[in-house]
Amino acid sequence: MQKLDIDEIKPSMVLAATVKDKDGNILFLKGVELTERHINILHNRDIKKVVVEGCPVKRENNMSGSICNEIDRRFITAGSNPVVLRIRDIIKELMI
Amino acid sequence: MTAAGMQINSQIKDRLFSIKDLPTIPAIHGRILKLMEDINYSVDEVSKLIEKDQVLSSKVLKLVNSPFYGLYSGIATIRRAVILLGSNLIKGIILSTSLFDIADNKLPGLWDHSYCCSTVAGFLAKRFNLITIEEIMTGALLHDIGKVLIKKQLLEESKEIEAAVKSNGMTILDAERMVINITHDDVGLWLADTWNLPSIIKDIIAYHHKPGMCSGHKKETAIVHLSDIIVKGIGISYSGDPFVPMLDADGWDILALSESDLVDIIVEIMEIIQADKGFSRYIHGGKDGK
Numbered sequence: 001m002q003k004l005d006i007d008e009i010k011p012s013m014v015l016a017a018t019v020k021d022k023d024g025n026i027l028f029l030k031g032v033e034l035t036e037r038h039i040n041i042l043h044n045r046d047i048k049k050v051v052v053e054g055c056p057v058k059r060e061n062n063m064s065g066s067i068c069n070e071i072d073r074r075f076i077t078a079g080s081n082p083v084v085l086r087i088r089d090i091i092k093e094l095m096i
Numbered sequence: 097m098t099a100a101g102m103q104i105n106s107q108i109k110d111r112l113f114s115i116k117d118l119p120t121i122p123a124i125h126g127r128i129l130k131l132m133e134d135i136n137y138s139v140d141e142v143s144k145l146i147e148k149d150q151v152l153s154s155k156v157l158k159l160v161n162s163p164f165y166g167l168y169s170g171i172a173t174i175r176r177a178v179i180l181l182g183s184n185l186i187k188g189i190i191l192s193t194s195l196f197d198i199a200d201n202k203l204p205g206l207w208d209h210s211y212c213c214s215t216v217a218g219f220l221a222k223r224f225n226l227i228t229i230e231e232i233m234t235g236a237l238l239h240d241i242g243k244v245l246i247k248k249q250l251l252e253e254s255k256e257i258e259a260a261v262k263s264n265g266m267t268i269l270d271a272e273r274m275v276i277n278i279t280h281d282d283v284g285l286w287l288a289d290t291w292n293l294p295s296i297i298k299d300i301i302a303y304h305h306k307p308g309m310c311s312g313h314k315k316e317t318a319i320v321h322l323s324d325i326i327v328k329g330i331g332i333s334y335s336g337d338p339f340v341p342m343l344d345a346d347g348w349d350i351l352a353l354s355e356s357d358l359v360d361i362i363v364e365i366m367e368i369i370q371a372d373k374g375f376s377r378y379i380h381g382g383k384d385g386k
């Protein structure tokens with residue numbers, strides 16, 4: 001899962017989260033494979049960020065390591081329940 | 097426990113719960129609470145009193161306009177906010193403001209953490225279509241009140257608790273257990289009892305770390321439990337320690353959320369946070385919430 005700027009979105013990427021507009025109306029459900037038409041609509045509706053499946057854009061970001069470490073540190077005390085580990089990983093994936 | 101240990105424990109309880117040292121509620125807040133004891137209280141009268149207190153007014157307006165609450169925006173008058181938020185939430189704001197002000201320089205960021213939890217819990221309550229949204233938000237606003245009382249009444253022990261959290265990476269709950277053998281959820285419940293708060297709010301305060309053990313308002317309590325974890329996990333606020341509390345597996349089961357629901361919830365919460373200026377100031381590397 002990766003959060004991308006609208007300008008990074010390319011056809012065939014798959015939505016990992018439902019996209020809503022500013023008023024909370026659902027535009028596209030998760031699981032939709034994006035086409036040029038979808039991407040145009042996202043632009044027209046002024047959507048800035050979209051969460052997609054996988055990690056299609058490789059980033060050379062020095063910050064991501066330290067953000068991950070910081071999040072890991074916060075979760076030291078959270079136990080090893082798979083749900084809480086998933087919460088940790090979702091937050092990581094959305095922050096970097 | 098040894099006889100000496102029990103003695104220490106009862107001594108600590110005496111100091112914690114000595115009525116004469118209880119945090120006093122400012123006169124104007126007391127007057128509002130008194131008015132609201134009557135279920136047919138006058139919205140005008142309550143609103144006028146709230147307007148006299150700038151800190152209280154700003155908190156009331158901030159909460160009613162919260163992007164998480166999502167129902168309303170652009171509410172500019174206290175009168176309208178009082179009607180929309182309802183008496184429980186107004187009482188919750190007053191009690192937490194009174195109490196947190198006392199501890200403000202001692203526990204920086206606790207109000208911010210409580211506010212964030214409250215709004216995230218409101219967002220989740222709405223998602224679950226619960227009619228108890230007002231009580232859930234109030235409970236979330238007050239879930240950590242026990243921490244304030246511990247800080248106020250047991251200054252030396254509080255320093256030990258903080259040191260244990262900082263140096264050993266203990267949760268505040270474990271550190272409290274180790275140093276004073278009583279935890280902030282139990283202390284908070286005692287305070288809530290003293291204030292005669294509704295049972296749903298008492299359940300949230302008492303079981304916010306273990307909703308599975310709650311025999312009353314399980315789902316409401318589980319929502320605040322999850323909000324606490326998500327808010328801490330994202331690092332939006334600071335409540336005395338930067339660490340995410342242990343997830344209560346039974347509490348999680350109560351909510352019956354799928355992995356896919358969880359992704360949607362966190363994505364949406366983070367989007368609202370990042371879009372909102374009021375929240376963005378809370379996003380930090382786990383330091384002070386200011």
